[in-house]
Amino acid sequence: MKGKTSRETAYYTxxxxxxDAQPADLQEWIRREWHVxxxxxxxxxTFREDLRQARTDNGPAVLATLRNTAIGFHHINxxxxxxxxxxxxxxxxxxxITDMTSSYPRTQ
Known part of the structure; x- marks a missing residue:
């Protein structure tokens, strides 16, 4: 599709x-939603989260936190x-492991 452009319309309700719905506020809310x-x-x-079997207790939240941490680590780097x-x-x-531990100060 070299040289072609497309347009998508999204409606936000x-x-x-x-x-009370100022354009700058709407823009910020939409950006936050798309970030999520x-x-x-x-x-x-990437992590095939919807296929995972962890569905009880704190398992899904813990695994989501670990995945978010991995994503954040890679973004920071x-x-x-x-x-x-x-x-x-x-x-x-x-x-x-070296990357994760090298940024922390060493104690004696």
Whole structure:
């Protein structure tokens, strides 16, 4: 699709009077919503979260927190392709451990 552009229209519904729904506020709310959706997309596609069997007690929340931590770690380190960064980390766990521990001050 070189040279072609496309347009998508998304509708955002809020239960506020028009005077209380300022454009800048709406823009911020939409950006926050898409940020959350992007994170869920990464968790589902890269980590196949929807296929997991952990469904009781704190299991799902704990695993989601660990996945969010992994995604955040890769983002902080400049990775934009989380799937590739996760594969690299799984193939070189010693490098991952070094990265995780090298930023902490050493105690004597």
């Amino acid at each position: 809020v239960s506020l009077p028009a005077g 959706e992007a994170l869920h997309h990464i968790r589902d596609v 400049g990775d934009t392709n989380i799937a590739r960064a996760t594969r690299r980390a799984s193939h070189r766990p010693h490098d991952l």
